[in-house]
Each structure stands twice: as structure tokens, then as C-alpha cells.
Amino acid sequence: MQTFINIDSYKINIRRSTGALVVGKPGFGKSVLVSCSMLKLMSIGAFPLIADTKRSDFYALRKVLDSSDNKKKRVAATPNQVAQMLRVLTEFMNARYENHQEHWGWDWVDYNLRPIVVVFDEFSATLSEADKPTANEIISYLKQIIFKARQMGGIYLLLASQRLTADVLERNISSEFSTRIGMQNLDRISLNLAFPGCDLNEIPIVENIPGHGLIYDDHFNTMIPQPFIAPDMSEVDVPKVVKHLNQKFQHNDFLHEDYWPW
Numbered sequence: 001m002q003t004f005i006n007i008d009s010y011k012i013n014i015r016r017s018t019g020a021l022v023v024g025k026p027g028f029g030k031s032v033l034v035s036c037s038m039l040k041l042m043s044i045g046a047f048p049l050i051a052d053t054k055r056s057d058f059y060a061l062r063k064v065l066d067s068s069d070n071k072k073k074r075v076a077a078t079p080n081q082v083a084q085m086l087r088v089l090t091e092f093m094n095a096r097y098e099n100h101q102e103h104w105g106w107d108w109v110d111y112n113l114r115p116i117v118v119v120f121d122e123f124s125a126t127l128s129e130a131d132k133p134t135a136n137e138i139i140s141y142l143k144q145i146i147f148k149a150r151q152m153g154g155i156y157l158l159l160a161s162q163r164l165t166a167d168v169l170e171r172n173i174s175s176e177f178s179t180r181i182g183m184q185n186l187d188r189i190s191l192n193l194a195f196p197g198c199d200l201n202e203i204p205i206v207e208n209i210p211g212h213g214l215i216y217d218d219h220f221n222t223m224i225p226q227p228f229i230a231p232d233m234s235e236v237d238v239p240k241v242v243k244h245l246n247q248k249f250q251h252n253d254f255l256h257e258d259y260w261p262w
């Protein structure tokens, strides 16, 4: 099973990873990088779930991914829908774990389970839009999902957020992301949260151009984030590629799961 994707010249292994956190101000290139990473993951068979309560770029994918029948929704456009989608996902991951315990230490690759990519665009905006109970519910599911990503894997989060402060994402959650990316130059608070354990003076300065940023990954042999340039996606028709990949993997060679909810 293919478990690597490339970001610029960096190889990211989604096996034994929780996901990527992408931080940056509006217009710095978060959504472009996330959409590109999502397509790369879909091309190795990952099943996408999307949260976009700002109803911007990713919201358009509902036409491709969600049918009007009673199936569980894959594109969430309000905080309530996000909470509901994450609840279904958490229950699904529990069922997965219940059904695959016979081999000690096996993960999703060993069991040949289909990976799931959860795209969460504008995370901080969703939390500030949500009422307190819904925001807490979303955070609680995210923590469980990250835990399950560590446990058996097969679930990869792509979470983009404008701001990163301790109240948006507690430090103990942000450091759980195995890949952390800052687009262009971040403020010191965000830098500290995105790249903890790293002397701010050691962090390279990158060009203030959309798509330029810094990347850290647990599998790199340094704590210092490295400069990278995200691919330009302006010539790519993202919904069209999503539609194609969605159809391509409708019938696939992953293990069949009776409890599959979507």
C-alpha cells in the first residue's frame, strides 16, 4: 500500500502519522496547499470528509461528494454539521477498532483498511462561529480522532487555521499533529504553538509570497521547520479531479467494512 505523499521535496508518510496542521493569515495559501494534499491522498485511495463552515473553496465539493439520498453527509457546512460528521467518524473508528484486534500491533496498513482524510478548513473560524457546547463537542471529537489516529491509524487530518492561539487549539493538541506547516511568516505566538521546542531565532525567514512556508514533520531529523514552496494549483480543476478520484475508488481493493457509514 502506498502511504507517502510529497510536499515540495519533502516526503510525508501518512502511516504512523496523525495529520498536518496548516497555519497562516488569509490569502497565504492554506486552502491551496490543503486541496493539493487532499488530492494526493485521494489518489492513493483516501476517502475524504470535509468541514468548511465558511462555505468557501471546499464547500463546492458537496455537489461531487454528497448525494441527496439518506447517506451520511461528507461535506459539513455549519458547526452543527461538523460536530455530527465527526461523531459519525468517531463511532466508525470505534467500530474499526472493535473489529480489528486479532493481531497485536497491527495498523490500518497491515489490515488493508481504507484511509480517511478529514479536511478541516478555517478551523478557528468554525470554533468562533459555534456555540460553546458545539465548539466543545468538536474539540472533544478531534481529540478522540487524533488518539485513534495514533492507535490504529488510517485517519489523516488536514486542518487549516488562520490563527493559532492556546484558546483556539491547546498546545497539547497542536503538538499532536505529526506535520506542522506555517504559511509565509507567522507571528511569534503562532510560531511558538506550531513549532514548540524550537528557538524562534533559529526559524528561517521565508518569502512573503502565497504558497511559501515552513514545514516540520516528526520524521525529519530536526526540530527546526524547513522552507518549502507549495504547488501552484491555479490550472487544476479541483472538483473535477475529486469527482474522478471519488469514482475511481468507489470500487477498491481495501478490506470491506460492514459498518462503513457513508
Ligand SMILES: Nc1ncnc2c1ncn2[C@@H]1O[C@H](COP(=O)(O)OP(=O)(O)O)[C@@H](O)[C@H]1O
Residues within 6 Å of the ligand: 024, 025, 026, 027, 028, 029, 030, 031, 032, 033, 210, 211, 212, 229, 230, 231, 232, 233
Ligand atoms: N502554492 C501557490 N502557488 C501560487 N499561488 C498561490 C499558491 N497558494 C496560494 N496562491 C495564491 O494565493 C491565493 C490565496 O490562497 P488560499 O489558499 O486561498 O489562501 P488561504 O486559504 O490561506 O486564505 C490563491 O487564490 C492563489 O492565487
Ligand SMILES: [Mg+2]
Residues within 6 Å of the ligand: 030, 031, 032, 056, 121
Ligand atoms: Mg482558505
